[in-house]
Amino acid sequence: MSEDNAATEPSTSTPKAPEHLNSTGLRIEYAEGKGRGVYATREIPAQTLIEVSPVLLFTAKEYEEHGKHTVLDHYTFVWRDGRMALALGLGSLFNHSQRPNVSYTIDPATESIRYVTSRRVLPDEELCIFYGHKLWFDPVDAADRSEPCSEHMDDSPDDPWSALPSVDDEDDKEEGPSTLGAIFDVFTDGDPDEVVPEEELPFRRLKLTPEDEEEEEMDAVRREDAWVVDLPDPRLAATMLKWLKPSGLDTPSMAHLKRIRKLDDKMSMVLILTREHPDPPAFPEHIRLPPPYVIPVPKTAALTMTSLKLKTSLWPTIYAPRKKFEPGPWTKGKIRWACDAMREVVKVAQHAGTQGELPMAAYVPIPYDEGTKTATRMSDPISAHDTRKSASHPLRHSIINLVRAVGELRASSTSSAAPSAATPVSPPPQLTPVINVPSSSLEQVSAALSEPHTHVIAPQPSSESQPEGEVRNGAHYLLTSLTLFTTHEPCIMCSMALLHSRVKEVFYLIPMAKTGGCGSLTCIPRLEGVNHRYTVNVWKHAGARDISGWVKESGLAVDEACDA
Numbered sequence: 001m002s003e004d005n006a007a008t009e010p011s012t013s014t015p016k017a018p019e020h021l022n023s024t025g026l027r028i029e030y031a032e033g034k035g036r037g038v039y040a041t042r043e044i045p046a047q048t049l050i051e052v053s054p055v056l057l058f059t060a061k062e063y064e065e066h067g068k069h070t071v072l073d074h075y076t077f078v079w080r081d082g083r084m085a086l087a088l089g090l091g092s093l094f095n096h097s098q099r100p101n102v103s104y105t106i107d108p109a110t111e112s113i114r115y116v117t118s119r120r121v122l123p124d125e126e127l128c129i130f131y132g133h134k135l136w137f138d139p140v141d142a143a144d145r146s147e148p149c150s151e152h153m154d155d156s157p158d159d160p161w162s163a164l165p166s167v168d169d170e171d172d173k174e175e176g177p178s179t180l181g182a183i184f185d186v187f188t189d190g191d192p193d194e195v196v197p198e199e200e201l202p203f204r205r206l207k208l209t210p211e212d213e214e215e216e217e218m219d220a221v222r223r224e225d226a227w228v229v230d231l232p233d234p235r236l237a238a239t240m241l242k243w244l245k246p247s248g249l250d251t252p253s254m255a256h257l258k259r260i261r262k263l264d265d266k267m268s269m270v271l272i273l274t275r276e277h278p279d280p281p282a283f284p285e286h287i288r289l290p291p292p293y294v295i296p297v298p299k300t301a302a303l304t305m306t307s308l309k310l311k312t313s314l315w316p317t318i319y320a321p322r323k324k325f326e327p328g329p330w331t332k333g334k335i336r337w338a339c340d341a342m343r344e345v346v347k348v349a350q351h352a353g354t355q356g357e358l359p360m361a362a363y364v365p366i367p368y369d370e371g372t373k374t375a376t377r378m379s380d381p382i383s384a385h386d387t388r389k390s391a392s393h394p395l396r397h398s399i400i401n402l403v404r405a406v407g408e409l410r411a412s413s414t415s416s417a418a419p420s421a422a423t424p425v426s427p428p429p430q431l432t433p434v435i436n437v438p439s440s441s442l443e444q445v446s447a448a449l450s451e452p453h454t455h456v457i458a459p460q461p462s463s464e465s466q467p468e469g470e471v472r473n474g475a476h477y478l479l480t481s482l483t484l485f486t487t488h489e490p491c492i493m494c495s496m497a498l499l500h501s502r503v504k505e506v507f508y509l510i511p512m513a514k515t516g517g518c519g520s521l522t523c524i525p526r527l528e529g530v531n532h533r534y535t536v537n538v539w540k541h542a543g544a545r546d547i548s549g550w551v552k553e554s555g556l557a558v559d560e561a562c563d564a
């Protein structure tokens with residue numbers, strides 16, 4: 001490396017940082033003593049792909065003879081095959097930190113580097129990577145001279161700036177089964193009660209608030225057209241409100257809007273959405289009004305004060321903040337429980353694969369009880385694998401099989417709480433071999449599911465109002481309070497089945513980009529209007545890097561168009 005610190009010593013005055021077009025909204029800014037750096041303009045969740053930088057490659061000779069003697073020496077690093085690489089785009093502007101919030105992987109196939117946040121990043125925070133231990137400059141802040149925070153360096157090699165690992169087949173092998181095992185091997189010791197910060201969890205929790213939460217810029221406010229009429233005399237407001245009811249214009253689709261708008265001295269009334277009434281509404285003869293006209297109005301109520309302001313500038317809108325989903329804290333003990341469950345579901349799926357089935361499985365473990373660190377009501381967990389091949393039935397997905405099995409269990413229970421007990425449904429023959437529920441536990445499972453007032457299986461409040469009796473016996477809610485682990489992201493049908501079953505939370509390992517109903521293709525529990533939301537957690541390794549290698553080697557590969 002050359003001695004002078006070119007990046008931090010602008011020749012005359014510091015130039016203005018250019019704007020950068022980037023879907024994550026990153027910006028370039030000058031930082032005291034570091035030169036340019038990359039900053040977040042808004043909060044960025046952990047495991048977000050923030051940049052893909054193509055690289056420019058120099059041969060070793062070319063670099064040795066020329067590049068090395070120029071400013072390039074502050075920016076280049078050794079590519080896997082010994083060539084020197086310069087990251088284009090934002091890649092070369094990430095500064096170094098001992099506690100980086102960005103990790104990166106090189107993609108030799110596309111000759112690029114992928115940068116992913118390793119934890120949640122706050123607005124205005126600098127995004128930094130870890131250059132390695134042999135720095136050629138004095139890092140500015142004290143934290144940058146301290147020991148690196150190892151948790152954030154998972155994806156980065158030891159001394160990446162001076163030597164990224166070389167490209168060869170061995171590297172890909174590292175992503176095989178050993179990695180699969182390792183990703184469940186976290187927090188194996190330590191105090192089970194210790195709460196683990198969100199960004200260090202081995203899984204990523206999807207945001208479950210609906211998309212309209214994001215309507216915080218005028219462009220994002222969704223609108224639709226409505227008929228509006230001006231009221232020249234304010235006394236007409238009362239007459240019109242009275243008339244609206246019998247007129248048929250008082251439809252529930254406008255419940256999020258206030259009827260009357262007073263702008264300066266002008267009073268107007270919104271009548272009906274044009275999609276419900278394409279023609280201009282006609283008024284009774286005794287009410288003399290100017291002709292109605294069409295304007296865009298907000299499509300939904302305001303969920304935040306910012307969106308209220310924006311929406312109300314279009315038309316006065318109701319403020320109806322949704323109860324934000326606030327996931328509870330995770331302790332080391334509970335993470336171990338989740339890791340064990342993931343290991344188990346993988347095992348079930350692998351076994352199914354060896355039997356000629358699709359290697360996909362679902363598993364509901366004994367719920368983890370923070371109080372006792374165990375759960376004793378259900379003595380055995382339940383698992384099911386995919387059987388659409390052996391059953392020649394396209395709907396025999398592992399989750400459907402599992403939900404159905406729980407239903408059968410409940411139906412066959414002698415518990416008086418289960419209304420269907422009088423008419424037990426006999427399990428279809430093909431279900432028997434795929435459901436892993438020891439017979440001794442059937443009654444306990446059923447009892448646990450139908451007795452929500454225990455400390456282990458307690459009902460989750462649902463946004464849907466139900467008669468007290470139904471909540472108490474949980475008759476229609478097969479997975480109330482339970483957590484489901486699955487190898488592959490549930491398809492839309494299964495995601496819906498989980499919603500109807502009132503599952504509490506879902507964990508999956510392998511995202512299904514083309515078919516997934518829990519975050520990939522769509523996110524069923526996030527949709528507007530659903531009457532139950534379950535938490536969706538994606539195992540981090542699954543989202544953070546190319547997992548196709550170890551998915552294949554661990555026997556969990558399925559066609560990408562397959563519904564899981």
Ligand SMILES: C[S@@+](CC[C@H](N)C(=O)[O-])C[C@H]1O[C@@H](n2cnc3c(N)ncnc32)[C@H](O)[C@@H]1O
Pocket residue numbers: 005006007008033034035036037074075092093094095096097137138139140141144
């Ligand atoms: C790859 S460049 C990063 C972008 C650079 N800041 C710029 O303005 O072009 C590497 C150079 O940034 C500077 N740098 C990076 N991280 C730093 C840190 N923590 N403290 C001080 N300087 C830093 C050093 O001058 C280093 O040679």
